[in-house]
Amino acid sequence: MIVSLDEPIISMEDRGYQFGDGVYEVTKVYNGRLFAFAQHRERLYRSLRELRIPAVWTAEELQQFHQLLIAESGIKDGGVYLQITRGVAPRAHNFPENVVPKLTMSIRPAGSANASLRETGAKILFAPDERWLRCDIKSLNLLGNLMAKQKAKEAGCFEAVMIRDGVITEGSSSNFMIVKDGVLWTHPLGNLILKGVTRTLIVEKIAPELGLPVIEKAFNTSFAGGADEAFVCGTNTEIVPVVTMDNNPVANGQVGAVTRKLQQAFNKLIDIECQR
Numbered sequence: 090m091i092v093s094l095d096e097p098i099i100s101m102e103d104r105g106y107q108f109g110d111g112v113y114e115v116t117k118v119y120n121g122r123l124f125a126f127a128q129h130r131e132r133l134y135r136s137l138r139e140l141r142i143p144a145v146w147t148a149e150e151l152q153q154f155h156q157l158l159i160a161e162s163g164i165k166d167g168g169v170y171l172q173i174t175r176g177v178a179p180r181a182h183n184f185p186e187n188v189v190p191k192l193t194m195s196i197r198p199a200g201s202a203n204a205s206l207r208e209t210g211a212k213i214l215f216a217p218d219e220r221w222l223r224c225d226i227k228s229l230n231l232l233g234n235l236m237a238k239q240k241a242k243e244a245g246c247f248e249a250v251m252i253r254d255g256v257i258t259e260g261s262s263s264n265f266m267i268v269k270d271g272v273l274w275t276h277p278l279g280n281l282i283l284k285g286v287t288r289t290l291i292v293e294k295i296a297p298e299l300g301l302p303v304i305e306k307a308f309n310t311s312f313a314g315g316a317d318e319a320f321v322c323g324t325n326t327e328i329v330p331v332v333t334m335d336n337n338p339v340a341n342g343q344v345g346a347v348t349r350k351l352q353q354a355f356n357k358l359i360d361i362e363c364q365r
């Protein structure tokens with residue numbers, strides 16, 4: 090069923106609404122085609138497994154739903170938001186039995202805000218990572234992320250990059266990387282960060298193709314302070330260069346050459362996959 094975005098379709102006792110008991114994905118659409126859909130789908134299934142929410146939609150069905158939204162909306166460049174909650178049940182903390190998960194999806198055209206930041210670079214703020222310890226699950230519980238992002242906004246920054254136990258984890262809605270002495274550094278995978286699809290493409294495909302060594306190891310803000318370049322990356326963000334961190338310029342405060350190369354290679358990936 091396709092409805093207008095403002096139609097009331099959520100039940101009061103949907104567990105996503107009451108507990109944030111659900112997961113989500115955002116997949117970009119370029120040129121009317123889904124980008125990196127297989128990776129988003131696999132991460133969605135993993136998030137569902139980790140929370141023991143039954144995956145009642147096949148990979149083919151999920152793809153068809155995405156394509157239906159693209160076709161019906163006529164949107165060529167945008168983002169598809171997908172959310173699956175455990176379903177509707179009388180309010181109780183334990184997982185209810187025999188409930189059917191609830192899937193909702195929406196599509197919106199791409200905004201233009203990030204496009205200019207990809208060129209000029211952005212400011213980031215360091216903020217404490219106050220989230221839970223399963224940041225690897227793309228769950229609907231985003232309050233820690235929202236509070237960090239709001240701090241960044243109030244400080245005139247594009248993104249909050251979070252610190253836990255003295256090390257940099259990730260952005261509130263992005264992964265964070267630095268370039269230092271010709272090496273790309275980023276926090277290792279595990280329960281403290283989301284395995285970003287964009288991060289994976291950069292670490293496993295783009296960096297090796299550019300001959301850029303990658304070190305997935307935790308580092309602190311003073312190490313990052315000595316970086317030659319820094320950037321945040323994500324599905325909506327793509328690759329946004331970071332030019333100041335807590336108001337301190339990154340190197341000379343200009344967008345770095347390696348970041349530009351990564352952006353170009355990332356755009357090429359989109360061009361190929363989405364026949365742009």
Ligand code: PLP
Pocket residue numbers: 234259260261262263264282283284285286287288322323324325
């Ligand atoms: N980390 C967090 C906390 C995020 O919310 C996101 C994206 O929304 C990312 C990283 C980047 O992930 P992806 O590249 O899959 O969009």
